[in-house]
Amino acid sequence: MxxxxxxxxxxxxxxxxxxxxxxxxxxxxxxxxxxxxxxxxxxxxxxxxxxxxISSMGSNLIMVIPGATTAGGVRMGAGSQATLSMGDAEAIARECPAVAFVAPTHGGVAQAVHESRNWSTGVTGTTGDMIAVRDWQLASGRPITPEDVRAAAKVCLLGQTVVENLFGGIDPLGKIIRIKNIPFTVIGTLEAKGQSPMGQDQDDTIMVPVTTAQKKLFGTAFPGMVRMIIVKGKSAEELPDAERQIAELLRQRHRIGPKQEDDFTVRNLTQAMQxxxxxxxxxxxxxxxxxxxxxxxxxxxxxxxxxxxxxxxxxxxxxxxxxxxxxxxxxxxxxxxxxxxxxxxxxxxxxxxxxxxxxxxxxxxxxxxxxxxxxxxxxxxxxxxxxxxxxxxxxxxxxxxxxxxxxxx
Amino acid sequence: MPLVEVSGVTKVYRLGDIDVNALAGVSLVIEHGEFIAIMGPSGSGKSTFMNMLGCLDRPTSGSYLLDGVDVGRLSRDELAEIRNRKTGFVFQGFNLLPRTSALENVELPMVYAGAPTAERRGRAIGALRKVGLEGRENHHPNQLSGGQQQRVAVARAIVNEAPVIFADEPTGNLDTKTSAEIMELFARLNRESGITVILVTHEPDIAAYADRVIRFRDGVIASDERRERVS
Structure with missing residues (x-):
């Protein structure tokens, strides 16, 4: 007991x-x-x-980048070829049912100047849909409109890091900044987004109309060339469909035969992040x-x-x-x-x-x-x-x- | 039925390669109510015999009946149960739990007997009163004198109303006056409550309290004499 x-x-x-x-x-x-x-x-x-x-990057993202060039047997790596165009982006938006938004981008790094301050940052030429694609919000002002794109207007949206570095405490709306010595009017600012999964400061960016980037800032190998097309799928379930639809459409548009290699790459960003x-x-x-x-x-x-x-x-x-x-x-x-x-x-x-x-x-x-x-x-x-x-x-x-x-x- | 019935008991210890015959054939009968002193030089086997009587040890051969139960055949746990219900122990070194109050020390056998808390408390207080330690219930052993500690040990030995108390040199650590007091206590318990007392001692004036003195020598009983008590 x-x-x-x-x-x-x-x-x-x-x-x-x-x-x-x-x-x-x-x-x-x-x-x-x-x-x-x-x-x-x-x-x-x-x-x-x-x-x-991952969700701050924007959900259900697909990146379309140009393929690799081969020059005399030397392969240059993905993105080295200039194969994507504004027309491709428009076609994806028009013809792929699993796609919600499409944003073509063309850009580079440039020095931005406002009065006595200057700041080197990534300048991305894109369309108004970029905001929707990245699940972003405007902190102030207005987005890039189709008008701006058509007219290659010298307007820009500033990320918060750029606002801080160029303006300090001043309201940048309506002010003029110079990018590569070309004056741009600030039409809006982007809400702070913080770091990307790779540790990049997503707020250190300037957005301009894609046409402005092509014609006035960075030039193109052929008219209407874009560096990358960012696509937002309708839902996570439809992402593989969207990937397939985009690949099919582009093969058709670029006239790539069944035995030939793609001259572009379609990447599902969300998968990588997961x-x-x-x-x-x-x-x-x-x-x-x-x-x-x-x-x-x-x-x-x-x-x-x-x-x-x-x-x-x-x-x-x-x-x-x-x-x-x-x-x-x-x-x-x-x-x-x-x-x-x-x-x-x-x-x-x-x-x-x-x-x-x-x-x-x-x-x-x-x-x-x-x-x-x-x-x-x-x-x-x-x-x-x-x-x-x-x-x-x-x-x-x-x-x-x-x-x-x-x-x- | 006699309380203790030992016949032909031997105990052999192995010390390395040598067998030591601690008990070499002991037979003995003890009736209820006796007051016995076991004497003998060290190494005579008296402590071994005492441990066996107290069910702390089992004989190598021979039989030992305690209150009619053949103890030699019991398992460890059955022996523990017999110790709990039939025997009380008083040691030379008191062997109280340190940092534990007198009351809780006395309660200990009842804890293992599975008595309910209230009953334990009541009986422990009663046992302490019997040994003259009223008012010291909450003292810890280190707050008590040697004589008082030995009284607590006696209270612990009688609290389960065991018919027999085994005392191994109970006065060995006490002065003469206190020794006399403890022996008076044993004598009183023997006389008034009919408890059998079996004690080991080598002091003749302690043995004088007993009405039967058994002397051991070389593992056997050398003499067994009954006599009138001193007190």
Whole structure:
């Protein structure tokens, strides 16, 4: 007959008696559990941030870039050929049913000047649809209109980083900036978007009508040439359809025979980003696994202390046996002690892990998501550690010979 | 039925390659209510015999019936149960749990007997009163004198109403005056409650409290004499 409540009381008393030692033993578990929770939280936060960035790029994106040129057997790499035109972009918009928006782009890097300030930035020639394609918003002013494109108007939209660097605190709307010494009127500003998944500052950009970029800023190999066409699919499900439709249309338009290689490349950006997200997930698991090693070390610490405790309390065990404690009374007493150590450590570790996660996100600016699952998991794991590492010392204690134990000094 | 019935008991220890015959054929009968002193030089086997009587150890051969139960055949846990219900122990070094109050030390056997909390408390207070330690329930062993600690041990031995107390040199760590007080306590428990007391000692004036003195020599009983008590 085993009296569990009394056994629990006996165990708790033994832990209270050795407060300092109990606390230090728990520390191993506290750190282990805390590390697991913090690592998973930080990892999950990073994953969430990447997911955020993916959606900030604009969802369901497809990039169409020109193919590789081959000059005397030397292949120049994707995009080196000038094969895409405004006509291609218009045809995609017109003829591919799975496509929602199309934005042809043509641009480069140029120095922008306003009064005494200047700033080198990417200038993208595009159409008004670019805003819709990238899920962007205007912070002020108006978008690029078809009129602007038709007239190759010298107007521009500024990203927030450019606004800051060229204007400081002044409202740029209606002001004139010079790009490659050509005056452009600022018709609007873009809302801040932050970093892209590749770490680029998406706000460090100027948008101008695509025709203006072609004719006045960067020139073209042939009239109407564009560097890239960005396409937004109607939905994630229809993206593969959109990819196929675009490829078919372009092969037809570029008169590419069945045996010939494409002179363009169609890339599904979202897929690439999802792969990045996946790899972050793997990293999170890895971090969690490393952290759980420290939990294991904490468990070994518990076993160590319990073994010391059994040796130190040999006489106590002898007394208990002499007055009638059975094998399982002794075994349970020490197991409950180990379990109590690990569970109290676990709860403390959870508190520490959660507050640590928030501290990390506050100090380092990393996002941290504490998941209920990681909390539940590490609590259970710490309980398991207590039982697992408590068993051997408890088993050892229960097998002591009462006479030897009573004689132990 | 006699309390203790030992016949032809031997105990052999292995020390390295040598067998040590701690008990070499002991037979003995003890009735309920006796007050027995076991004496003998060290190494005579008296402690081994005592441990066996107290069910802390099992004989190598021979039979030992405690209250009619053949203890030699019992498992570890069954022995623990017998110790819990039928015996009380008092040791030379008191053997109280440190950092644990007198009351809780006395409650300990009842914890393992599975008695409910309220009953435990009541009986422990009663046992402490019986040994004259009223008002010291919450003192820890290190706050008590040697004599008081030994009284707590006696209270622990009687709290489960065991029919027999085994005392292994109970006065070995006490001064003469306190020794006398503890022996008076044993005598009173024997006289008033009919508890059998079996103690090991090598002091003749302690043995004088008993009404039967058994002397051991070389693992066998050398003499077994009954006499009138001093007190």
């Amino acid at each position: 085993i009296d569990i409540p009394s056994t629990i009381r006996i165990s708790l008393r033994a832990l209270r008696v050795n407060k300092m030692r109990s606390a230090l033993t728990m520390l191993g578990i506290v750190i282990g559990v805390g590390a697991v929770i913090a690592m998973l939280a930080v990892g999950d936060g990073a994953r969430a941030q990447i997911a955020d960035q 792969a990045a997200e996946q790899s972050t997930k793997v990293m999170t698991m890895l971090l969690g696994a490393i952290a759980s090693v420290s939990l294991l070390v904490g468990g070994i610490g518990i076993m160590n202390i319990m073994l010391v405790s059994v040796t130190e309390r040999t006489r106590e065990i002898g007394i208990r046996m002499a007055v009638g404690a059975k094998t399982w009374d002794i075994r349970l007493q020490f197991m409950i002690e180990a379990l109590t150590l690990s569970l109290i450590g676990g709860v403390t570790g959870i508190v520490l892990g959660i507050s640590g996660s928030y501290a990390i996100s506050a100090i380092a600016g990393w996002p941290a998501n504490v998941s209920a699952l990681s909390v539940a998991l590490s609590f259970c794991f710490s309980g398991f550690v207590g039982i697992f590492f408590g068993f051997y010392p408890a088993w050892k204690a229960s097998l002591l010979d009462p006479i030897e134990a009573l004689r132990y000094e």
